[in-house]
Amino acid sequence: MAGENPASTTEYIQHHLQNLVYGYHPEQGWGFAKGADTAETAQIAAEMGFMAIHVDSLAWSVGLGLIFCWLFRVAAARATTGVPSGFLNFVELIVEFIDSSVKDSFHGTNKMVAPLALTIFVWVFLMNLMDLIPVDLIPYLLAKAGVGYQKIVPSTDPNVTMGMALGVFVLMLYYSIKIKGTGFVKELTMHPFNHWAFIPVNLFMETVGLLAKPFSLGLRLFGNMYAGEMIFILIAMMFAAGAGAGFAAGGLHAQLFGEHTNLIFWLLVFALVCGICWLNLKGRLSTGKTVLICAVIMTLSGGAFALAGGLMQWGWAVFHILVITLQAFIFMVLTIVYLSMAHEDH
Amino acid sequence: MELVIIAAAIMLGLGALGAAVGMGLLGGKLIEGTARQPELGPMLQGKMFLLAGLIDAVPIIGVGIAMYLIFVVAPGVGA
Numbered sequence: 001m002a003g004e005n006p007a008s009t010t011e012y013i014q015h016h017l018q019n020l021v022y023g024y025h026p027e028q029g030w031g032f033a034k035g036a037d038t039a040e041t042a043q044i045a046a047e048m049g050f051m052a053i054h055v056d057s058l059a060w061s062v063g064l065g066l067i068f069c070w071l072f073r074v075a076a077a078r079a080t081t082g083v084p085s086g087f088l089n090f091v092e093l094i095v096e097f098i099d100s101s102v103k104d105s106f107h108g109t110n111k112m113v114a115p116l117a118l119t120i121f122v123w124v125f126l127m128n129l130m131d132l133i134p135v136d137l138i139p140y141l142l143a144k145a146g147v148g149y150q151k152i153v154p155s156t157d158p159n160v161t162m163g164m165a166l167g168v169f170v171l172m173l174y175y176s177i178k179i180k181g182t183g184f185v186k187e188l189t190m191h192p193f194n195h196w197a198f199i200p201v202n203l204f205m206e207t208v209g210l211l212a213k214p215f216s217l218g219l220r221l222f223g224n225m226y227a228g229e230m231i232f233i234l235i236a237m238m239f240a241a242g243a244g245a246g247f248a249a250g251g252l253h254a255q256l257f258g259e260h261t262n263l264i265f266w267l268l269v270f271a272l273v274c275g276i277c278w279l280n281l282k283g284r285l286s287t288g289k290t291v292l293i294c295a296v297i298m299t300l301s302g303g304a305f306a307l308a309g310g311l312m313q314w315g316w317a318v319f320h321i322l323v324i325t326l327q328a329f330i331f332m333v334l335t336i337v338y339l340s341m342a343h344e345d346h
Numbered sequence: 347m348e349l350v351i352i353a354a355a356i357m358l359g360l361g362a363l364g365a366a367v368g369m370g371l372l373g374g375k376l377i378e379g380t381a382r383q384p385e386l387g388p389m390l391q392g393k394m395f396l397l398a399g400l401i402d403a404v405p406i407i408g409v410g411i412a413m414y415l416i417f418v419v420a421p422g423v424g425a
């Protein structure tokens with residue numbers, strides 16, 4: 001994680017972009033993909049072929065889905081007809097929001113669309129939310145436990161996003177055929193030119209339009225999250241640049257620990273900054289003083305690089321909060337719109 | 347000179363161009379619509395964010411691919 005020469009910064013970036021892959025390798029048999037460095041691991045993972053599993057994406061996405069189900073189940077069990085408060089209020093807010101979104105866009109009759117929309121919105125939002133956790137935190141802890149590679153944001157894995165888009169596509173086809181029957185085939189072959197001679201042209205254009213929907217749905221989410229994560233990783237390298245440097249560039253941390261990274265130190269600094277912000281929330285410290293004290297703490301602990309890195313990470317994280325919510329919302333709205341188009345019976 | 351970097355630059359540049367022009371037109375129409383009917387302001391703004399995400403889709407996919415090219419492919423090829 002330390003070091004400034006190009007080889008190790010590239011290695012840092014590639015290490016954070018590598019999933020934990022489990023599969024069957026022609027030479028190494030069943031096991032996790034592990035090489036001398038990340039490039040070799042990537043090659044081993046590629047040689048494992050299509051059926052190799054990204055264990056980290058699978059674990060985090062399923063785990064977050066279970067958390068969503070459990071939380072909303074608890075809220076549903078506690079629901080009363082009186083005025084809700086706190087957590088119940090928040091859940092009802094989300095359910096009402098989904099209800100109004102579905103009512104706006106969906107013009108058919110189907111009991112499954114609103115629960116599907118709720119699942120997609122909250123699940124995608126939770127998966128995207130993992131992007132706000134500091135880049136190195138969980139991979140560093142897991143590396144101590146022996147797990148070499150970890151990506152904690154499932155939506156940065158194109159398999160996850162395309163899998164969800166494929167699920168929506170299957171539902172689209174199912175409902176199109178169920179509700180429209182042969183009308184679906186007629187729609188594909190006779191739009192926009194309503195003449196039997198134009199059927200190949202119509203089929204080609206309509207197929208492209210039909211396939212563009214799941215592809216764009218999945219890749220839009222992937223692209224947004226991958227770019228966001230990449231920028232977090234790039235800014236995180238700022239902290240590594242301060243390691244092993246003098247006091248002005250590296251602060252107390254470089255003086256005490258040199259090239260290595262000490263997690264306890266940074267957790268203490270984090271707790272300190274959180275404490276200052278909590279004081280501000282309680283009204284005991286003005287906002288101007290809070291910002292100043294936090295900047296001083298960051299400069300003292302990590303030097304100029306930590307201050308710059310911290311500010312940039314904070315700025316990008318605040319912007320990313322918008323992107324996270326927006327992408328979950330867009331995925332949900334487009335799912336509803338596509339299903340509505342599948343239910344249309346002119 | 348390594349052509350992978352040039353490819354990434356073209357992807358980023360043209361994507362940004364398209365997204366910027368599209369967003370500018372969209373934002374202009376939002377302001378115009380809000381000026382005509384201020385009570386529709388919040389609803390129009392919500393729809394604008396939705397469309398902004400849709401316009402951004404292909405350029406951001408391009409950004410993701412370009413970042414992959416610059417940081418994973420280019421060092422591998424030996425730029």
